[in-house]
Amino acid sequence: MNSIQLEYFAAVARAGGFSAAARKLCLTQPALSKQIRLLEEELGVPLFLRQAHGIHLTKEGTRLLSRAEEITRKIRNIPSELHDMHRPVSGELNIVSGFFISRKIMPDLLKRLLLRYPGIRPRIREVPLAEQTEAILNGTADIGIGSFHRPHERLSCHPIFKSDLVLIRSSRSDLADRKRLTKRQIAARDLICHPQGTLMHSLVRRILHPYAPNVFMDSANSSTIIELVRENFGLAFVPDYLIEPEQRSGIIIGGFETGEQLTVSYHYDPGRTPSPQTQAFIGIIREKFGLDPVASSGQDRA
Known part of the structure; x- marks a missing residue:
């Protein structure tokens, strides 16, 4: 053969x-x-x-x-x-990322990338996870960074870190002194949630099953949801990594075990050999988060 x-x-x-x-x-x-x-x-x-x-x-x-x-x-x-191998890594690198991840971890990644590879020209689009997947598979993006509950079967997904889904409530809430809350108690209260059709909305419905969530308002922006909870507009479920240190005052985290986690990963199309720019970016990601280096990013498969 x-x-x-x-x-x-x-x-x-x-x-x-x-x-x-x-x-x-x-x-x-x-x-x-x-x-x-x-x-x-x-x-x-x-x-x-x-x-x-x-x-x-x-x-x-x-x-x-x-x-x-x-x-x-x-x-x-x-x-x-x-x-x-015999020419400097340069050219355009198209990245898709979640809104919060763009603000939280992308600046340092790009700083490291451009310090080592000044010829790379990063282009970042902040889009929801479903649009990330579409952009990568149709070739308009080289790599994405986002939160998964379960990896998409057509993407090569590589975990960076995991984040627990936690309940948050205002320290001014009448539930503030409760050590533990039940599904029924949570479902009876106003919830601030991500929009219907999103992964987070689906997870909230699953967490509270068989009770239906009482969605008081929704927002696609996790930072907005956290601020609304701080101001005591309702309860919410968010990944714990999204809660900034300065936001932790004024909210209570926990009191209910969700049993759910999200995985923040980088992901690309295994059907296309990653470009030198993409391989360089993968190396920077793995270095920053203390992941084992790979011999060839083109063979770095889930």
């Missing part, structure tokens, strides 16, 4: 037939068929079901296809990767 056979196999699978694939590869059909037959003989399994009305991948062929495409893509990238 060799990379040429894998490339031919992937071409036949994509084209849906030997004739069309042979034309695209500038080969004769018998020559292409022979290489596929040799590959099947070596693997000991059929890769295609050959029928009168066309061909279809077998289950073994389906499994091989993703691996074959990954291998051939990596081989094609070798020349450019070796070339990149």
Whole structure:
């Protein structure tokens, strides 16, 4: 088995037939068929079901296809990767990030990045998590940093740190002296929540199940939610890392075990080899947060 056979196999699978694939590869059909037959003989399994009305991948062929495409893509990238080793890292780096993360951890990351790689030009967009995923998968962003409850199956996600979801209430609340609160007590009170359709809103509903949350007002900005709680407009659930030291006076944290955590991670599309700029940024992230360095960020998989 060799990379040429894998490339031919992937071409036949994509084209849906030997004739069309042979034309695209500038080969004769018998020559292409022979290489596929040799590959099947070596693997000991059929890769295609050959029928009168066309061909279809077998289950073994389906499994091989993703691996074959990954291998051939990596081989094609070798020349450019070796070339990149001999030139300074420079160029545009498109980053998508959550609103609060942009303010909380991005400035120091960018300071470190530009100190070491002054030729990189970072571009940051602050967007919700769903839009981060879309931007990365459609190629308009190179890397994202955000909070996940469960990683998206199509992203390569790498945890930076975890954060507990905590209940907060004002120190002026009539519940301030309660050591422990129940679901029923919380659900009966005004809640300040992230908008419906967001991950945080879904988590709050799950935490309080079977009781429905009594949402008094909502905000997409976690800092706003925390300030509204301080002013005693209601209760809220937030990730504890979002609570700034200066915000801790005037609020009470805890009193209810949510059992929920969010993971702050960096994430990118494993279907595209990370650019040198992206690899440099990943190295800075891992250095700042004391994560083990990776030999090659392009192979840094979840």
